Amino acid sequence: MLVRPRRIVVILVAGAALGLAWNALSGRGLALARNAYLREGDETIEAAEARGRLDQGALFLDARPLAFYQMSHIPGALALPEDDFDRAFTALEPRLRASFDVVVYCSGFGCEASHLVARRLKERGIPAVVLSEGWPAWQEAGYPIKEGPQP
Amino acid sequence: MRWLRHPNLYWLVSIGLGVVFVWASVPKIAHPVDFARIVYRYRLAGPTADLGVVPANLLAVVLPWVEALTGLLLASGWWRREAAAVAGGLLTIFVVAVGYVLWQGIDVGHCGCFTVGGQGRGAGWTLVAEDLGLLAAALYVMLVRPREPSSVSATAPLPVA
Numbered sequence: 001m002l003v004r005p006r007r008i009v010v011i012l013v014a015g016a017a018l019g020l021a022w023n024a025l026s027g028r029g030l031a032l033a034r035n036a037y038l039r040e041g042d043e044t045i046e047a048a049e050a051r052g053r054l055d056q057g058a059l060f061l062d063a064r065p066l067a068f069y070q071m072s073h074i075p076g077a078l079a080l081p082e083d084d085f086d087r088a089f090t091a092l093e094p095r096l097r098a099s100f101d102v103v104v105y106c107s108g109f110g111c112e113a114s115h116l117v118a119r120r121l122k123e124r125g126i127p128a129v130v131l132s133e134g135w136p137a138w139q140e141a142g143y144p145i146k147e148g149p150q151p
Numbered sequence: 152m153r154w155l156r157h158p159n160l161y162w163l164v165s166i167g168l169g170v171v172f173v174w175a176s177v178p179k180i181a182h183p184v185d186f187a188r189i190v191y192r193y194r195l196a197g198p199t200a201d202l203g204v205v206p207a208n209l210l211a212v213v214l215p216w217v218e219a220l221t222g223l224l225l226a227s228g229w230w231r232r233e234a235a236a237v238a239g240g241l242l243t244i245f246v247v248a249v250g251y252v253l254w255q256g257i258d259v260g261h262c263g264c265f266t267v268g269g270q271g272r273g274a275g276w277t278l279v280a281e282d283l284g285l286l287a288a289a290l291y292v293m294l295v296r297p298r299e300p301s302s303v304s305a306t307a308p309l310p311v312a
Contacts, residue, residue: 015217110191
């Protein structure tokens with residue numbers, strides 16, 4: 001026989017074991033249960049918690065590109081696209097500084113925009129939390145959405 | 152097609168493929184968090200609300216070491232055919248992953264092929280073609296039996312002076 005399947009299994013198991021060992025012992029590993037976009041100090045909330053905060057008057061910010069916001073968004077959310085942050089922030093700053101609870105979301109599934117926007121807001125003295133897994137988590141939970149460009 | 156069984160060609164392809172695999176694994180091993188972020192963008196192993204982040208993180212942690220081990224085996228000659236089979240499997244997964252994001256119109260920004268930081272190359276059809284080329288090389292190493300070098304045969308008796 002040209003190829004011995006047992007050896008293939010050994011290669012895969014040994015590679016996996018090396019990977020897990022390196023991850024645990026190298027000091028540069030990844031927390032397996034934690035989103036790789038999160039950094040120390042980032043605060044995230046789940047969709048159910050976000051829904052509660054929306055009902056209590058939290059300000060939601062949509063960090064996706066504007067075209068996505070204009071198609072549909074969380075009701076009441078304002079557009080603060082990460083790719084046009086400075087201009088959008090200037091326009092929204094008075095409103096943001098008057099808000100007591102800011103929740104930022106983006107497209108989920110590996111989207112970094114909400115984390116970047118939340119960090120930039122914090123740098124400017126505005127505390128903000130990130131909706132974990134963003135827009136898809138909101139949609140999958142069956143929570144209301146608003147179509148069109150109006151908040 | 153006799154030339155395909157030439158031992159020098161066989162060793163060259165095998166060692167070359169091994170070097171490519173080791174080379175590709177090093178930045179992923181050195182920067183697992185950056186690589187995990189790239190894995191997320193392919194959306195094949197999550198994160199999703201159902202799967203969470205663990206499958207994608209496990210893939211990001213394990214894949215580079217399987218890649219490295221496969222490359223070392225291919226280059227050194229130990230379990231070469233089995234390593235080529237694993238390389239073929241990995242390359243098939245890469246072709247499917249890149250094909251999937253191209254088909255879905257997903258912009259991964261960075262393909263995560265040989266680097267994981269900065270402005271890397273995106274996922275395009277050239278990348279699919281390259282992966283298919285490497286897949287052909289892996290199948291070649293796995294399936295072809297090279298000729299014994301004609302001057303030194305393992306089975307022929309040594310010449311008597």
